[in-house]
Amino acid sequence: MRVAVGDDAVILREGLARLLQEAGFEVVGVAADADELLELVDRSEPDVAIVDIRMPPTHTDEGLRAAKAIREAHPAVGILVLSQHVHARYAIELLSSGTDGVGYLLKERVADLDELSASVRRVGQGGSVLDPAVVSQLVGRRRQADNPLEHLTDREREVLALMAEGRSNKAIAERLFVSEHTVEKHIKNIFGTLRLPHSPDDHRRVLAVVTYLDSE
């Protein structure tokens, strides 16, 4: 799988490139800002572009804007945005531009090589990735006592969070040490309780779940 990296800090983009190579990815190039990254993507059409959210010149949300630009010019290229902050808002903005092949991760997740390569692969294959910290903020948000979410069991809530992170049924089953069948049962219950239209597609349900969590 071919990957492009955009980050303005040298130690981070070089470190990330090394990590990715170590994990068996082909790094097609690194870029120090959004424009460079767009050029790089134009030139080498990678499977995934990893981009730091905060880059020159304003050091605010350039990465997010670069992600949108790449999305428009190269819909097939997956985008993984790295951030040092847990901003559910940015994650939702990113997801609402299409959940296929997008991800929002905290920067320090790159330290776990297995998790990193799993996330990059998922994005590269058109799936979506949402950082557990963002999801737990959405799920853990305090709500009124009569909210449907309060009727979920702890296990169901765990499944809901893993769904929001973008994981497949199989991954959820592995993570919780249960059978896929059990996971499917949980998911059916969750969708029923929250009155969400059932969607068997692992990818598409992420937005439904996240939107639901954000709006309640």
Add this chain to the structure above:
Amino acid sequence: MRAKLFLLVLAAIAAGAGATWLAANANAGRPTEPGPYLTSLVGAALIASGLASWRARPDSRLGLVMVATGFLWFAGLMSEATDGVLYTLGVAVEYAFVAGFIYIILTFPSGRLRGTLDRWLMLAAIAALGLQVAAMLFGSGSGLRCSGDCGHNLIQVFGDNGFALTLLNLQRLIAAALTLTALVLLVIRWLRASRPERREVTWVLLAGTATLIALTVTVVDDLIGGPLNSAPAKIWFATLALVPIAIVATFVRRRLARGSVAGLVVQLGAQNEPADLRAALSRALGDPSLELAYWFPAEARYVTGDGRPVDVPGADSNRRSTFVERDGTPIAMLLHDPALEYNEGLVQSVCAAAGLALENERLQAELRARLVELNASRGRLVEATDAERRRIERNLHDGTQQRLVSIAMSLGLLESKLAPEESGAAPIVREARTALTLALEELRELTQGIHPTLLVERGLPVAIEELCRRAGLPAHLKVDLDTRLPDQVETAAYYFASEAVTNAVKHSHGSEIRVEVSYDGHMLTVNIADDGIGGATVGPGSGLRGLADRVEALGGQFTVSSPPGRGTRLVAQIPCA
């Protein structure tokens, strides 16, 4: 001075007596003869009021010019004499007084010519006088429009009465043009004058205008052959007496104006409202444009009653300043119309009468100025704090956070490279990575608390929305704001909301929070209410006190309503247009 004055008066009496005698015994028949009464009236009025004016303002040229004009007037009467020398001299200076009159009318009350046009008018007047002398070179006594028993013209060189008449007609044309121009100039000046200026000049201007009109009629009548005979000239001479009378009347009016100071003293004693001080002084001085400024010793400058700084007007300004001092220390500055300079006595009496009231006002103004300064410095402090917070957040992000992430990466890399036989090291590396993740999490919380990046990047509604999302109680948000506001307003509102929400979660024991943000184009209102136990106070050292400072530094208002058992409502209102 006294002796000089005495001599001048003696000379005036002598000249007046001579001129009056000549006027009474004139036997030359000319169209412009004043007669004995007008002769003495005009001359005496000019010299007397000139002396009065000179005494009142010795630095002004006006009094001198008036006295000189009076003497010239008398000298002109020598043209009635039969003696050759007197006659020649008299005819030569016969109309010289007209130049003096024009000077007086144009320059009253300052005695200074005001512009190029003024100077050209004076030059034209002097040229017209020169033509009189030139005509004398050509015409005999009778050729100079003198019929009857004229004196002998001693400086006649050529015998050409026709040319002499032409020169005299030219002189009259110039005189007519000159007076008409001066008339227009005076009317324009009057229209442009301020109220105090008008009060100074109106009487003199009316008399001067009458004189100029009468002069124009006389000259034109003379030019076309004098069908009205000497009637216009008689009227003109009568109006001439009006100008000095108007000048004396103006002096009397200035003195009488000082009577208003007595009224002012009574008024200042009776009133308690300091805001009326300006109105009272303005009435006493007759200057509606009057402004007051007070000495602010801390910054060694003058400030308005509300404490805003005021500059002392420069020499080229169209305002004048009068400084009020007590025992050598400045108290106040009166900014007034330049025309008040002519009645310095009035201004000084008013300042003396209002000294105590001004000193009181000054103390209040100083207090207000200190408040203005205090507010500004509070604003600067908040601004400096925000800038510092931004800088710290940026440094943490670009420095510490990145280094920690890079260490985490290295650990990840190390973990992947560990050979299976070194399996004992793996848990240690994992432990280090976990600790690092926690450290990064703490750092993240810290930097967000220091400076909320989302606020800067996405604005107040989004930042408060995120705040509510993270709140430890269900939070209902209602936002009515679709525009970005100035940084310091957004920041103050955000910190206010953040602290208020934290307080509600920690102390209210309530079950939910309502957050409302609204903006009506002038005022941003943030309203945070919980349904808890109430009883919150804003004491010194509490987080709420700091927030109140922040809001108040922006000229905003902060209110707490927290009746026991009925929840707490915190409202911040920050003005911003």
